Amino acid sequence: MILLCAEGLQSKEVAERLGVHEHTVGKWRRRFVKDRIEGLTDEYRPGRPRTVMDAQVAEVIERTLNNTPKDATHWSIRGMAAETGLSHTTIRRIWNAFGLQPHRSETFKLSTDPLFVDKVQDIVGLYMAPPNRAIVLCVDEKSQIQALDREQPVLPMVPGVAEPRTHTYIRHGTTSLFAALDVATGAVIGKCYKRHRATEFLDFLKEIDRRVSAGLDVHIVMDNYATHKTPKIKAWLARRPHWHVHVTPTSASWINQIERWFAELTRKQLQRGVHRSTTELEADINRFIEAHNEKPKPYKWVKSADEILASVKRFCQRTQKTLCGEL
Template sequence: MTLTPAERRELERRVASRKGRADEARRARCILLLAAGATWVEIRAQLACSDPYIARWTGRFARERLAGLYSRHRGQPATVLTPRLEARLLEATRRGPPDGSTHWSTRRLGKHVGVSHMMVARVWARHGLAPHRLERYMASNDPDFERKAADVLGLYLHPPQHAAVFCVDEKTAIQALDRLDPVLPLSPGRAERHGFEYQRHGTLSLYAAFNTRSGEVLGKTVARHTSAEFVAFLAEVVAHQPKGQELHVILDNLSAHKTRQVEAFLAEHPHVHLHFTPTYASWLNQVELWFGKIERDLIARGIFTSVPDLARKLRRYIRQYNKAPRPVKWRYADPRRRITFTSRVTVH
């Protein structure tokens, strides 16, 4: 590489300057070393740089001389997130993509607005927005929702002092599925894998009574879930309590919970009181949270060789759970705050 006297003086000045930028001095040294006949290996050793670094700056100098080292446009300036830009991102997120897609990704919205996808991600995180997620709900159409919900919430928040409160329900049609292919276990970089083929051995139902004070669960597996099985389970719950203790049972509006058999049982046990959740509001029943837990922990990925095997594993899970039960920290307290058919969702 050949340098003019003026170019050499300028490059040497950059190298010797104590006030200049270190990266500019490094580029100048690279060109001076090449002009002095140094090899790329020697330059890499002296400047602690890479071959692409040498190629980039020697190529620019060969094409543009000194201007290629110092006068080239250094890229687009960083975009500053102003309140106005943040409001624009939030408004675009709320409106959705103009092409009819259901939701934005960070990269698509960033390209649409003209900012980086990381800026979009920061704004979404700051406001708790996750457009890729979808949750489903069911709005209760019960005209007596507030009264029924207040009755249930009162038992959670202010339970009777000398009474027991149980949330009762049944998880029906639990399938005993056996995988036909071997399970490939968890390994570094690989999740546990199950084959698609399975054998269905049958189903059963699980009755559960969740003690709201202690978090303990009384469970029973049954082949059917008729009113007779429900009454028999209620009798077992009563038998586990001190004789004559007042018992409040929270349950949903299943027809099997409102038969003549149930009425006869209540007449024989006047200390047992049933409290029904509003229609389409079974989420007010704490046992549903426990059903979700056993579904995640055991049922969803479990392998069951028969219905008795399924029943045995369900009972074992309940025994292990009851060694360290956890009551629910209930937070929903205002029955007037609910989703209705006329509710409108506002994004802030």
């Protein structure tokens, strides 16, 4: 506007050329004449005065991180609002701005295995670069699976209403599932037993031996549970030099891929299943395995051993800093 006016154009002509009102051009011309370049900047707009001061924000953060309420283990939004005299919406904004979530907690457990690094490198290397003419199997047992029936019949789901079921149940015994996941194909070998002793585990190893093609080396990934290392198990494995055992670190079940499949079994079949006997339960488990093996899909392991170890190192360093800060 000012540049066009400087060329000698009238306010009306400038307004028509720029598509603004003539009064707008006049306003900016007057401001430029009065204050020159400074007159073309926006004027200060104070807006509504602050009602929450920095000291109050700091107090909320300090209380959230270092104190707990008298009647609870963690702060709620309304509890903090009542304690500080601020509104619950203000507390919410402060917590969101600083990433505070007192209502949430996360669990962790670090392995204390002295060979943790070596075992992680061994097993992850097996996943990401399996040996030739070999099969890699993740083996474990899901013990004490309960056959649960509801005290009253489960009602059908209808539009707008979730499936109604009683929260109380009747136990009809337990079964234990031994399973082996083929890392390359995603197929599962599974067998249910009444108990989960070394005897049952040895029988399951023989079941695997019968199903694996001859001429292949067998690499099994399993934990160091007592039933996996009895003299009979060790003697049976020693007579089969083409079998190779890879033991997971203690407190590191996440590295065994069969645990991921067990989670699927629980979510899809067991969590909401209704079974009036262990026979029904085992039949449903076997059907689930058969359905899974019709179109098996392997889990894709994407983290290298170095990335996993680096992540564990960062967590340890972060935890150490936090503890040192508290001390």
